[in-house]
Amino acid sequence: MDETLAELFAVIEDRKETLPDDSYTASLFTHEKGENAVLEKLGEESTELVLAAKDDDREEIAYEAADIVYHLLVLLSMKDMDLTELEDELEARR
Numbered sequence: 191m192d193e194t195l196a197e198l199f200a201v202i203e204d205r206k207e208t209l210p211d212d213s214y215t216a217s218l219f220t221h222e223k224g225e226n227a228v229l230e231k232l233g234e235e236s237t238e239l240v241l242a243a244k245d246d247d248r249e250e251i252a253y254e255a256a257d258i259v260y261h262l263l264v265l266l267s268m269k270d271m272d273l274t275e276l277e278d279e280l281e282a283r284r
């Protein structure tokens with residue numbers, strides 16, 4: 191899981207740097223709404239996750255959770271944070 195997150199974060203950082211035309215990630219970094227675009231996504235997907243959980247829909251829970259994790263990593267990158275800051279916080283709670 192750590193490796194998956196690290197690889198995804200590296201792709202996000204690359205998209206931020208290179209801004210390819212066909213990249214959804216790049217479109218979040220250049221969105222006219224600024225960081226609100228990713229913040230709105232996180233809000234919408236949190237609601238969708240809650241609904242999936244209430245329905246006991248395991249497939250939908252995994253889908254929405256993945257959407258949230260991806261957009262969370264985009265937010266960290268947007269704030270020029272590193273994945274280790276999240277990992278350090280989680281480690282400090284063990």
Ligand SMILES: N=c1c2ncn([C@@H]3O[C@H](COP(=O)(O)OP(=O)(O)OP(=O)(O)O)[C@@H](O)[C@H]3O)c2ncn1[C@@H]1O[C@H](COP(=O)(O)O)[C@@H](O)[C@H]1O
Pocket residue numbers: 198201205212213214215216238256257260
């Ligand atoms: N993990 C993701 C990822 N998760 C979600 N998304 C996009 O986030 C958007 C979510 O929007 P919506 O919630 O409106 O859409 P939805 O989830 O299809 O529909 P609902 O949940 O609303 O029913 C969709 O366009 C998804 O494609 C992602 N886009 C990209 N990635 C990763 O980022 C990499 C780089 O992608 P590009 O930047 O597009 O090259 C990819 O290889 C993936 O590894």
